[in-house]
Amino acid sequence: GAVVSQHPSWVICKSGTSVKIECRSLDFQATTMFWYRQFPKQSLMLMATSNEGSKATYEQGVEKDKFLINHASLTLSTLTVTSAHPEDSSFYICSARDGAGGPMFFGPGTRLTVL
Amino acid sequence: GENVEQHPSTLSVQEGDSAVIKCTYSDSASNYFPWYKQELGKRPQLIIDIRSNVGEKKDQRIAVTLNKTAKHFSLHITETQPEDSAVYFCAASGGANNLFFGTGTRLTVIP
Numbered sequence: 001g002a003v004v005s006q007h008p009s010w011v012i013c014k015s016g017t018s019v020k021i022e023c024r025s026l027d028f029q030a031t032t033m034f035w036y037r038q039f040p041k042q043s044l045m046l047m048a049t050s051n052e053g054s055k056a057t058y059e060q061g062v063e064k065d066k067f068l069i070n071h072a073s074l075t076l077s078t079l080t081v082t083s084a085h086p087e088d089s090s091f092y093i094c095s096a097r098d099g100a101g102g103p104m105f106f107g108p109g110t111r112l113t114v115l
Numbered sequence: 116g117e118n119v120e121q122h123p124s125t126l127s128v129q130e131g132d133s134a135v136i137k138c139t140y141s142d143s144a145s146n147y148f149p150w151y152k153q154e155l156g157k158r159p160q161l162i163i164d165i166r167s168n169v170g171e172k173k174d175q176r177i178a179v180t181l182n183k184t185a186k187h188f189s190l191h192i193t194e195t196q197p198e199d200s201a202v203y204f205c206a207a208s209g210g211a212n213n214l215f216f217g218t219g220t221r222l223t224v225i226p
Contacts, residue, residue, distance in 0.1 A: 032212050043204060043218045044159070093158060097212060101147060104206075104214055106158040 002028045002098040006107030013084055014115055021079045021110045023094030029074035030096035035067075038091040038109075050077040084114040117142040119207050121217025128195050129225050136220045138205035139187040145209040148181060148188045153202045153219075162203075163190070195224045 003026040013019050023033055031052045036044040048069055049057040056069035066088075068080040081088055093109040118141040128134045140148075146167040151159035165172045165179045165188065172179050176195075181188040192199055202221050206214040 034213055041221075044216050046213060046215075049213055091156075100212070101208075103149065103161055103164060104208075105161065106151075108158045109156075111156075 002026075002096075002103075002105045004094065004096055004105045004107040006094055006110055008110060009108060010111040010113075012113045012115065015085055016083055018080055018082045019084055019112060021081075021092055021094075021112075023077045023079070023096075023107050025075045025096045028096075028098045030077075030098075031074060033071060033077040033094055033096045034104075035069065035077075035079050036093045036095065038093060040091075044093065047079075050079075052077075081112065084112070086114045088112065089114045117145055117207055117209060117215040119205060119215050119217045121205050121220060123220060124218065125221045125223070127223045127225060130195060130197060132195055134190075134192045134195050134199070134222055134224075136190045136203055136205070136222070137187060138189070138207075138217050139185075140207040140215075141186065142207070142209050143183075143186065145207040145215075147208040148179070149206050149208075149214065150177075150179060150190050151204045151206065153204065155201075159204060192222075195222075197224050197226050200224045 005024045007022045033050040035047045038044050047062045050069045050071040052071045058064045071077040094107040097104050121138045149164035152162045153159040176193045178191040202219045204219050205217040208214045
């Protein structure tokens with residue numbers, strides 16, 4: 001299947017700093033990418049839909065000023081967690097669909113730990 | 116929006132037995148139903164999917180059935196093996212591009 005990469009795989013940062021996570025579709029173009037957050041032993045919670053060349057669409061309850069999303073090209077979306085706090089510690093996963101209505105493929109995830 | 120419910124939340128089976136996980140969805144416009152397997156600390160992996168124009172699909176030991184009228188779909192794993200142990204998520208998708216996920220089922224296959 002299609003490949004989605006994500007970087008970094010894990011990051012530890014101090015409270016108050018910002019962290020950028022990159023999501024790339026390696027062998028297909030994705031006009032839309034998705035960012036999820038997953039807490040231990042829970043399901044994937046959709047945070048936002050990243051749209052190439054336009055603003056991201058955020059789910060209810062997700063602060064757009066805290067979780068900045070940029071989708072500058074057809075193969076790259078970035079999520080920046082600004083002024084991170086310990087409660088932002090989580091597993092963040094991006095995904096993209098290979099074609100309209102096609103299968104969804106996930107990145108390997110980024111484990112963020114905020115001290 | 117779409118609401119996907121998944122049962123059971125945990126499932127333990129003896130190696131070699133079958134495992135069945137069931138999901139229901141609310142939006143009759145949903146037409147794509149994938150199943151993902153997620154091992155601890157790893158990404159969800161697509162294991163099988165089905166579209167609304169098909170009632171059943173099989174891939175070796177894994178099968179998925181879909182009942183559009185009742186709005187439910189199920190994952191069937193036969194001859195389970197210890198490496199099948201993982202969390203399984205169902206999902207549904209309709210006109211929107213994103214997937215709506217169930218809450219997950221933790222499957223444990225006991226050797």
